[in-house]
Structure formats: structure tokens, C-alpha cells
Amino acid sequence: MVRLDVLANYALSGTPRCSLYYNDMTLWCDKTNFTTIPHPDETTAYAPCSLSNRLFINDSCVQHLDGDKLKEYGRLKQLIGSKNLIEKLTSGTFKHSHKLELIDLSENQIVEIEEKSLQGLESLQELRMKHNKIVQISKPTFEHTRKLRSLSLDRNHFSEVRVEIFTNLPNLQLLSFRHNRIKHWTSCTDSLKSLTVLDLTGNLLSQLKTKDLCNMPALERLHLKDNRIKTVALHAFNKTRNLTEIDLRNNKLRSLPKHVFRHLCHLEKLLLHGNQLHTPHYQWFLNPIRNDEHMKKSLTSLTADNPWKCTGCAAWEYSAFLKHLESHPRNRYEDMKLKLDITCPDDTELLSVRENFNCTFDILMVDSVDLSPSGCKVLPEPKSTAATLQQTVDGGNKAGVMDYKTFIYTSLFLVYFFLPN
Structure with a gap:
């Protein structure tokens, strides 16, 4: 990246707090003592910082996101604020951030996401909130993020996931809940029909039932590594026929159905x-x-x-x-x-x-x-080799018919024992 020109505010110590890169209009505020998003006026340069396309404020002291200050960044498309001290996303935080496409708030202390905290994010396509302390998300949370394509909630404290929270995410393609505490998963909702990647690595799943993966016809990659899965139902994958990858490593499987x-x-x-x-x-x-x-x-x-x-x-x-x-x-x-x-x-x-x-x-x-x-x-389900065929003879009288495998076995037995060596 070419740094064409940088002018920044200085702290009392004389070290720069933020830097603006003009070639892509990226504002860098990493490793600063800001407790919230800085107002554009706090950082001066030849071009107004309010015109920034990307804002990086990682590894700093941010405790909350100020919606009024975010409003001043009218062109902002990416907000990267990992490794901070944010504990809560409050309602109205992003109500004026209509152009944001990517938000990364990983490695914070987020416990709660209020229902209307994502209101205004009509353009959001990717949301990362890994390594936080989120326990649950309510259904209305994603009402205004219908363009969301990637959602990463790895290493939080989820013990269950209610499928109704995905109701307003028809374009979601990647969903990741790696290393949570999820004991049961079911995807019977019409809103995950575009999902291509589901990552549940490192949870507490113990079984995979027939309806657990329903209504995901586009699913291609399924990651179930490092769970406690003991059983997989015969028809568990009947509704996910586009799968190209299944990872079942390090579980407790004793057997799998043949077909x-x-x-x-x-x-x-x-x-x-x-x-x-x-x-x-x-x-x-x-x-x-x-x-x-x-x-x-x-x-x-x-x-x-x-x-x-x-x-x-x-x-x-x-x-x-x-x-x-x-x-x-x-x-x-x-x-x-x-x-x-x-x-x-x-x-x-x-x-x-x-x-x-x-x-x-x-x-x-x-x-x-x-x-x-x-x-x-x-093909249709294979018949049991022990089943006996029946047919109706002479107006309803049933006569047993020798099973085809029994016939083969008997024939081979006779050949084996009666032909000369």
C-alpha cells in the first residue's frame, strides 16, 4: 500500500493517533487510547477523514460504539474493531451506517446484542463477532441485514441456536459457530436455502438426525469436527445433495449406515x-x-x-x-x-x-x-437381505418365494461341495 500523505492528531506524548491513507481512503487508528470511535474532526488531513471508506481501530481501548460519531463517516464501507473492550451493541448504533458492508468486532467482551442494534445496515454483507461472550441472539436482530452473506460467531457461549434468528437472512452463504457449546442443531427454516458452508466444529453435538440438516439444498461444505457425535441417521443427508465436503473427524462414531x-x-x-x-x-x-x-x-x-x-x-x-x-x-x-x-x-x-x-x-x-x-x-432404499418375497397366486393364495440371495447362496454351496477339486 502506498502512503501518499499522512497528517494526524498527536497525543500529549507526540505519537500519532490516527493515519489516513489517501490511495484507498483508509483511516488507521490501531493501538490508540480511544474509548469510542473518534469523530472525524479529531483527526486532520488534507482530505476530510469523514470521507474514509475503511476504519481500522484494533487493539485499542474502545468500550462502546457511538452512533452519532459513526454517522459522520457517511462513506464508510468497512469497520474493523477487534481486540477492544466493547461489552454491548446498543439499539441505534448503526442506524445511519447505510453503506457499511463489513463489520469485524472479534475479540471484544460482547455479551449482549440489542434487538435494533443492527438497524440501518441494509448493505451489510459480512459480520464477524468471534471470541466474544454472546449467549443468545433474538429473532429481530437481523431484520435489517437481508444482504448478509457471511456470519461468524466462533468462540462465543452459545449452548443452543434458535433457527428463527435466520428468518431474515435469505442470502446467507457462510455460517460459522466454531467452538461454542451447542448441543443440538436443526436447520428447518426456509431462510437457509442459500447456505453453502456450515461450520459447527468444536461443539457438543451428540447425534445427527434426519431433520437436522433439512432445507439447506445449496449446502456444499459441512464441518462437524471435534464434537461428540455418536450416531448419524441413515437419511441425515437426504436434503443436502450438493455436499462436496463432510468433516466428521474426532467424534465418537462407532458405526455409520452403509448407504x-x-x-x-x-x-x-x-x-x-x-x-x-x-x-x-x-x-x-x-x-x-x-x-x-x-x-x-x-x-x-x-x-x-x-x-x-x-x-x-x-x-x-x-x-x-x-x-x-x-x-x-x-x-x-x-x-x-x-x-x-x-x-x-x-x-x-x-x-x-x-x-x-x-x-x-x-x-x-x-x-x-x-x-x-x-x-x-x-436408488430406492435397499431391502433387507433377510426379507422374503411374497406373491399372490390363484385369486389371493400366497406362496413363499425363495429370496434371490438365498437362491444364489444355495447354488454356490452346491457348486462348492459337489464339483470335484
């Missing part, structure tokens, strides 16, 4: 490190493999730090799938196999697929899995 991610045809990044998963399912990773550009670039394992058990049909299927990746001609999957490989207890390896006859059918089906980008299809 929980199958609707997510755009999924590129799935992180499951540091959970308590013991049964691997290759179906989790089918769509990330189909959208393999990220997986090629990633250098880390996607399955590390889980207590995998290398027995049972799911493990044998998983082993067969890794072999299928090695032999697949389309995409050089050797690196992907390393990222998907699982570490078994006591350095044991996955048992051979031939050692469990009951898994043979599912293992044979692995070789027919479509790994092409067009392979993702939204």
Missing part, C-alpha cells in the same frame, strides 16, 4: 479420522472416488485412528473393494487404496475372502461396482 452417503453424488471429501468406527463399508467412499480429483491431491489417510475390526462380511467386502481399486483401469487408484486402507489390531490383515462362504455373493458383486463419475445414482 448414508449414497445420495451425495458431488461428494469429494469425506474425513473420518479419530472416531471409534470398527466396521468398514466401502460404500461410504464410492462417491469421493468417483469425484477423485481431491482424493488424488490428498496426502493423508481417510480412515486413520479408528479401531477397525477385520472380521465379518463388511470387512471382507472392503478388502475385495480395495483389490478392485487396484485393478481398475480408469484412474490410477493405487494411491487411493493407500488412503482408504485400514489398520487392523495387532497388525493382522483382512482375512481372505474365501474363508467365509456366506459373504461370497456380496463380495462377487464388488467387482461390478461402477466407479465412473456417472455411477452415482439415487
